[in-house]
Amino acid sequence: MYYRQRGVVLGISVLLLSAAAYGQEISRGQIKGLDEQVQEIKSDVLGIAAELNQLEEKLLYPSNTQVAVFASVAGGETFRLDSVEIQLDGTPVAHHLYTFKELEALKNGGVQRIYTGNVRSGKHDLQVSVIGKTGGGADFKKSERFTVDKGVGPRIVEMSLAAQGITLTER
Numbered sequence: 001m002y003y004r005q006r007g008v009v010l011g012i013s014v015l016l017l018s019a020a021a022y023g024q025e026i027s028r029g030q031i032k033g034l035d036e037q038v039q040e041i042k043s044d045v046l047g048i049a050a051e052l053n054q055l056e057e058k059l060l061y062p063s064n065t066q067v068a069v070f071a072s073v074a075g076g077e078t079f080r081l082d083s084v085e086i087q088l089d090g091t092p093v094a095h096h097l098y099t100f101k102e103l104e105a106l107k108n109g110g111v112q113r114i115y116t117g118n119v120r121s122g123k124h125d126l127q128v129s130v131i132g133k134t135g136g137g138a139d140f141k142k143s144e145r146f147t148v149d150k151g152v153g154p155r156i157v158e159m160s161l162a163a164q165g166i167t168l169t170e171r
Contacts (some may be wrong), residue, residue: 056095069115069126071092071105075161078135081106081161086115087127088148097100111158114164124148128159128166135163142166 071084081103086094094115098106106112129143146168148157156171 007092017155038050045122057116061118063154064152065118065120067115067117067119067124067148067157067161068113068154069157070111071096071106071114071159071161072109072111073103074160074167075109077107077162079132079140079163080128081132083131084114084159084161085129087116087125087129088119089125090127114159121150124150125159126168126169128162130166132163 067088069086073081081098083095083097085092085096096112096114102112112131124147126146126148127143128146129141131139131141134140139162142163144166148155148168148170158169158171160167160169
């Protein structure tokens with residue numbers, strides 16, 4: 001009787017171990033398939049999010065009233081940019097404090113979209129204030145006013161920031 005119980009227990013144990021090993025082989029294949037499906041879903045979600053962002057921008061900022069302001073640092077500049085503030089028609093519309101990574105990107109030729117908004121056609125007062133430090137470590141603050149002429153279509157305004165001053169280009 002003892003040998004019979006021992007045989008039954010041994011048989012059940014072998015059966016359970018072989019079932020577990022078989023289950024692991026199946027689950028590894030299933031896990032690999034699930035991982036691929038998850039990656040496909042992630043890429044689909046990212047694509048949908050990008051499309052939604054574009055649609056949102058078109059709805060919020062129609063091209064006939066859109067103004068976009070971009071900031072860049074003039075080539076060869078040694079000053080450290082701390083912040084930029086933009087006022088459009090006397091109303092503050094953008095204020096940005098720069099991180100080390102953002103400064104490095106701007107010094108390496110990067111461009112930042114600092115403001116996008118809706119304005120009517122016509123002339124608008126744009127005031128740009130820049131705070132930073134010169135290459136020697138002295139504080140500086142520059143503030144300049146420009147007139148932006150907004151036509152019927154979208155308007156792109158590019159600001160090139162330098163220790164000597166700010167230059168503005170309209171497109």
